Amino acid sequence: xxxxVVGGGSTYTPELVDGFARLRDILPLAExxxxxxxxxxxxxxxxxxxxxxxxxxxxxRISWTADLDxxxxxxxxxxxxxxxxxxxxxxxxxxWPLECGCVGQETTGAGGLAKALRTVPVVLDIAERVRRxxxxxxxxxxxxxxxxxxxxxxxxxxRAVGLCNVAIGFQRRFAALLGTAPEEIALDHVGLNHLTWExxxxxxxxxxxxxLPKLLAEHGDAIAAQVRMPxxxxxxxxxxxxxxxxxxxxxxxxxxxxxxKPSRAAEVAAIERRLMELYADPALDRKPDLLGKxxxxxxxxxxxxxxxxxxxxTGDVQVAxxxxxxxxxxLPDDAVIEVPAAVDARGARPxxxxxxxxxxxxxxxxxxxxxxxxxxxxxxxxxxxxxxxLLSHPLVGQLEQAETLTDALLAHNREHLAWx
Numbered sequence: 001x002x003x004x005v006v007g008g009g010s011t012y013t014p015e016l017v018d019g020f021a022r023l024r025d026i027l028p029l030a031e032x033x034x035x036x037x038x039x040x041x042x043x044x045x046x047x048x049x050x051x052x053x054x055x056x057x058x059x060x061r062i063s064w065t066a067d068l069d070x071x072x073x074x075x076x077x078x079x080x081x082x083x084x085x086x087x088x089x090x091x092x093x094x095x096w097p098l099e100c101g102c103v104g105q106e107t108t109g110a111g112g113l114a115k116a117l118r119t120v121p122v123v124l125d126i127a128e129r130v131r132r133x134x135x136x137x138x139x140x141x142x143x144x145x146x147x148x149x150x151x152x153x154x155x156x157x158x159r160a161v162g163l164c165n166v167a168i169g170f171q172r173r174f175a176a177l178l179g180t181a182p183e184e185i186a187l188d189h190v191g192l193n194h195l196t197w198e199x200x201x202x203x204x205x206x207x208x209x210x211x212l213p214k215l216l217a218e219h220g221d222a223i224a225a226q227v228r229m230p231x232x233x234x235x236x237x238x239x240x241x242x243x244x245x246x247x248x249x250x251x252x253x254x255x256x257x258x259x260x261k262p263s264r265a266a267e268v269a270a271i272e273r274r275l276m277e278l279y280a281d282p283a284l285d286r287k288p289d290l291l292g293k294x295x296x297x298x299x300x301x302x303x304x305x306x307x308x309x310x311x312x313x314t315g316d317v318q319v320a321x322x323x324x325x326x327x328x329x330x331l332p333d334d335a336v337i338e339v340p341a342a343v344d345a346r347g348a349r350p351x352x353x354x355x356x357x358x359x360x361x362x363x364x365x366x367x368x369x370x371x372x373x374x375x376x377x378x379x380x381x382x383x384x385x386x387x388x389x390l391l392s393h394p395l396v397g398q399l400e401q402a403e404t405l406t407d408a409l410l411a412h413n414r415e416h417l418a419w420x
Contacts, residue, residue, distance in 0.1 A: 001030060001311060004075040006126055007082035007143070008034025008064060009041035011275045012296050014287040016079075017049040019300020021056035027308040034064040035071035042066070044279040051285040068126065073133045077307050080126065080149075081142045084118040085416055087272065091265035096408045098259050100401045103247045106265070107144045107194050109395040110405045113374050113386070116148045117409075118416040120378035123149050127158045138310045140303065141321075147193035148371050150321045151336040152378065161306060161348045162321025162336060164193055166242050168302040173226065174201050177219045178211065186340070189319050190328075190353055190360075191242075193338045195367055197360055198240040206317060206340070206351075212240070237359075247395060248363065268294065306343060313345035320348045327353055330361055335368045366394050381419030383410065 003020075005013065013034060020029055034049065036042050046064035053062060065071045072078050083090065093111030094104040103109045123143060130137055139160040141150050150162030167189045175182040186208065188200030201215055202208040215223065216234055224231040227243045229250070234240060247254055271294050278288045302318075309316055317340050324335040327350040331337065341348040356364065370393045377385035383406060390409075391402040414420045 001028065001076040002033065002074055003027075003029055003031070003307065004033045004035055004072045004078045006035045006068065006072070006078060006080050009036030009038040009045055010081055010083070011045075011272045011279075011291070011294055012081055012299065013045050014048055014052065014279070015291055015294075015296060016081075016300045016303060017052050017062075018056075018287045019304050020060075021053050021058045023301070023304045024058050024060070027304045027311075029058075029060040032060055032062045033071045033075070034062070035066070035068055036064070037066050039066050041276070044276060047282070048279045048284060051282075052287070055285040069129055069133055072130045072137070075130070075134045075137045076311055077138045077140060078126075078130050078134070079140045079142060079303060079307070080123060082119075082122070082126075083143075084115075084122050085413075087265050087269040089115075089118065089413070089416070091263050091269070092412045094258070094263040094265050096412055097405060098255060099408070100404050101255060102401060102405065103251060103254055103395055104258055104263070105247060107146075108244065108247055109393060110390060110409060112145050113377070113389055113393070114409050114413050116145050116374050117378050117386070118413060119143060119145075119149060120152045120375065121418070124152055124156055127153055127156065127160070131158065138307070140307055140310070142299070142303065145193065146321055147336045147338070148374050148378070150193075151334070151371065152375055154323055154336065155334065155375070159347065161310065161343070162193065162338075163302055163306055164319075164321065164338065165296055165299045165302050166194070166196060166244075167319035167338070168298045170198055170240070170242075172298055173223075174215060177215060177222065178203065184208075186317070187319065188340075188354075190339050190356060191337070191364055192367055192371070193321050193336070194242065194244040195248075195364065196242045196338055197237075197245070198242075199354075213238070216240075251395065306348075309343035310345065310347070315342055315344040317341065317351065318343050318348070322348045322350050325350065327351075328356060328361075328364070330356075330365055331368050332372075335371070363394065366392070370394070381417065386410065 042064040050062045093106050097104040097110040141162045146162045153160035171185045175185045186202040186206045200210045201212040203211045220231045320341045324331045324337045339350045341350045373389040387406045390396045
């Protein structure tokens with residue numbers, strides 16, 4: 001089978017290639033094509049990718065190209081991992097919202113909206129070209145904000161599933177704490193992309209024993225430190241919020257922290273510069289340890305598992321971003337939720353979910369409404385649509401801030417917005 005990675009010039013790519021090499025029995029690739037307009041980065045990363053395959057004895061062929069149409073032609077699956085505007089745009093997303101006292105973050109709040117506005121039109125253009133060249137190909141979206149981008153793809157009728165590494169990260173860490181294999185852990189993971197809670201941790205599969213109370217009792221301090229929230233909060237709720245809930249539960253504290261240090265984008269840019277120096281070494285034939293500081297832990301394992309299930313029709317259960325279709329009855333059917341789903345050659349279908357408590361359902365409903373308005377703004381443009389999306393977001397929600405943030409967003413993103 002052939003897989004194309006759009007955004008193959010990303011410093012993430014060796015992590016992905018390493019997963020393809022190690023897990024070749026799960027996803028037997030004959031051909032891997034890295035697609036990216038940054039040809040200088042492609043040469044370095046493509047060369048390292050070949051060395052990784054060779055080192056691990058993978059027989060598949062690796063090539064790279066700046067020609068999107070040629071790269072996706074005949075692909076069985078296309079993985080999207082692109083960043084419109086690069087780390088420079090991310091740095092802005094994480095900076096100017098702070099001037100209004102709002103969280104500056106690349107996937108949520110005002111910065112997340114800016115990224116969605118830049119990204120959705122580009123992704124939809126790519127998807128249309130994939131549909132022309134490879135109409136049966138599956139699109140696996142790892143591009144943030146995953147919920148909005150996946151909703152755009154599905155609304156346009158593309159064969160797409162959204163992917164995030166938060167759930168697999170929890171699965172791996174809980175398994176380590178319990179001293180068991182990750183395959184023995186099934187999560188009751190529910191919410192939206194980057195707005196999820198672990199309501200149960202089942203040992204022995206989806207019908208196994210819920211060991212979340214045991215995890216919280218015996219390892220609550222370690223789990224709380226990982227998500228950077230107080231142990232007392234986890235004990236009170238009886239669930240484990242994802243790290244991203246910190247932007248909501250500790251908003252003002254996070255704003256103070258972000259104002260007091262360089263942006264995460266600046267940190268990542270420095271890591272990327274060093275990574276590219278390492279990738280240029282012709283003796284390097286594995287992913288370097290520094291890549292672990294780049295983010296995206298367990299990304300490759302999640303991507304391999306999801307892609308394999310879509311192409312081989314295994315029907316196994318994985319956490320994915322999928323259409324709601326009545327799963328959470330208080331949300332519209334066309335909302336994209338992040339829950340365990342049965343994945344096979346027909347796509348990913350969410351498993352039935354227990355009712356979501358009002359404490360969580362209210363926030364999920366509010367952010368879903370924002371995502372609807374954000375997608376409208378990304379598809380149709382216009383200052384008023386941007387303003388409405390910002391006014392609706394729980395991390396903004398005030399008239400004066402929404403007005404100021406709208407002007408700042410447009411000022412910082414005009415080169416990426418055809419309508420601005």
